[in-house]
Amino acid sequence: xxxxxxxPPAYSxxxxxxxxxxxxxRQVPEAEGAVWRSVANVGEAFDDVMTGRSVAAMIAIENSxxxxxxxxxxxxxxxxxxxxxxEYLVPVxxxxxxxxxxxxxxxRVVSAHPVAYAQCRRFLESAIPSHGHIPAASNVxxxxxxxxxxxxxxxxxxxxxxxxxxxxxxxxxxxxxxNAVTRFVLVSRxxxxxxxxxxxxxxxxVELPDNAPGRLLEMLEQFATRGVNMSLIESxxxxxxxxxxxxxxxxxxxxxxxxxxxxxxxxxRFSPNVMFLGSYPRAxxxxxxxxxxxxxxVFTDARGWLRGILSGEAPA
Numbered sequence: 001x002x003x004x005x006x007x008p009p010a011y012s013x014x015x016x017x018x019x020x021x022x023x024x025x026r027q028v029p030e031a032e033g034a035v036w037r038s039v040a041n042v043g044e045a046f047d048d049v050m051t052g053r054s055v056a057a058m059i060a061i062e063n064s065x066x067x068x069x070x071x072x073x074x075x076x077x078x079x080x081x082x083x084x085x086x087e088y089l090v091p092v093x094x095x096x097x098x099x100x101x102x103x104x105x106x107x108r109v110v111s112a113h114p115v116a117y118a119q120c121r122r123f124l125e126s127a128i129p130s131h132g133h134i135p136a137a138s139n140v141x142x143x144x145x146x147x148x149x150x151x152x153x154x155x156x157x158x159x160x161x162x163x164x165x166x167x168x169x170x171x172x173x174x175x176x177x178x179n180a181v182t183r184f185v186l187v188s189r190x191x192x193x194x195x196x197x198x199x200x201x202x203x204x205x206v207e208l209p210d211n212a213p214g215r216l217l218e219m220l221e222q223f224a225t226r227g228v229n230m231s232l233i234e235s236x237x238x239x240x241x242x243x244x245x246x247x248x249x250x251x252x253x254x255x256x257x258x259x260x261x262x263x264x265x266x267x268x269r270f271s272p273n274v275m276f277l278g279s280y281p282r283a284x285x286x287x288x289x290x291x292x293x294x295x296x297x298v299f300t301d302a303r304g305w306l307r308g309i310l311s312g313e314a315p316a
Contacts, residue, residue: 010035012048012057018140018164024088024184025058040137042071046079049189056085056188063092064181065119068234073248076187076277077205077236084185084203084278085194092180094120096127097143097167098154104170109134111142112156120156123174128154143167183283193278196254199285201231203277206267207238207246222266223251226259227294246273252288255279258299259290 011031014021015038025031037054039045045057061072076082094116098107109132110117110124116139117124124131134152136142143157143165154170162169185203194200208215223230232250253260256279268274292298 008034010037010048010054012037012039012045012054014039014041014045014059014138016138016140016144018158018161019138020090020092020158020182021058021060021184023158024060024090024182027088028058028086028186042075046075046082046187049082049187050079056186056190058088058184058186060182061087061185062183062232063115064179064183065092065177066115068232068248070236072185073205073234073236077246077248077275080275081189082187082277083190084280085188085190086186086280087201087283088184088186089283090182090184092119092175092182093159093173093178094139094156094175095159095161095169096120096123096154096171096174097146097157097161097165098170099146100166100168102153102168102170104128104154107131107153107170109152110154110156111136111145111152113137113139113142116142116156119176119180120174122176123171124156127171127174140164193255194280196256196279197281197285199282199287200252200254200257200279201282202251202253202255202260202264202279204249204251204264204267205246205275205277206249206271207273209270209272211243218270219247219267222263222270226263226266227291228253228259228263229288253279253290257290258296259294262299 011025011034013025013036037048042059045059048054049057059072060069062068104127107128111134113136117133136145139158142155143161146152146155146167147165161167206219208219229252230249231252234248235245236248238244238246251260255261
């Protein structure tokens with residue numbers, strides 16, 4: 001059911017308050033003053049968008065340590081009508097928290113989301129060599145659970161967790177990789193394209209026509225021959241047969257860039273199924289460097305040259 005016409009717009013995020021997804025949504029100016037809907041998983045977030053309960057959902061799609069988030073990639077591939085309208089980066093670091101009065105020497109069991117636990121394993125094995133691990137639904141849930149149960153003495157949580165829960169920090173910056181970053185995307189049903197900025201990204205999902213030798217190379221040539229760089233390519237199983245995969249691809253540039261548009265046209269002719277997920281500004285605002293032979297004017301001039309041939313005009 002859609003929200004009432006006079007009610008403020010709603011945005012969905014993987015909660016509760018204080019998660020990295022919550023931090024990413026704080027970067028969206030349009031979300032200020034809106035209703036924030038805390039959901040438990042990606043499916044629920046996308047269902048909010050598809051039913052109109054929310055105008056958009058903030059979802060993690062890639063981590064610099066763990067790679068692509070398969071649940072998000074698979075959902076985008078199987079739910080038609082969704083578009084990425086923005087991306088946001090959140091540094092990923094963790095603290096070890098406990099109930100007030102707990103010492104690190106007292107810790108025997110640590111609660112943590114499995115991904116967070118994997119990213120803090122070196123610290124935990126060094127500081128608490130014989131600890132046990134209880135998986136939690138989220139980083140914040142791990143911390144909040146300490147106040148509801150005595151099954152664990154400590155939890156791996158995001159920085160700032162003590163602003164929301166009565167806990168004490170036993171250790172800071174416990175992540176194994178201090179440069180870890182998670183990339184989030186804002187997903188909507190909006191079909192309008194953000195204006196190109198020169199620092200843009202285009203996301204697509206592509207299937208190969210068959211398993212004949214060289215098919216992957218043929219797909220990649222659609223980008224290489226037009227000077228389009230890929231910043232991400234990951235394979236995900238289609239699920240209809242063993243050995244069948246689709247590819248999640250991020251391209252440098254906007255669909256209104258001539259080189260990107262031409263590459264997508266070539267891709268559409270080649271692939272039986274191309275899903276356009278959106279063109280949107282890059283979170284890092286890094287301008288895309290384009291070789292002169294792939295500039296917009298080159299493609300425009302080439303089309304003009306061909307029109308002249310077809311119309312019988314003298315060649316320029």
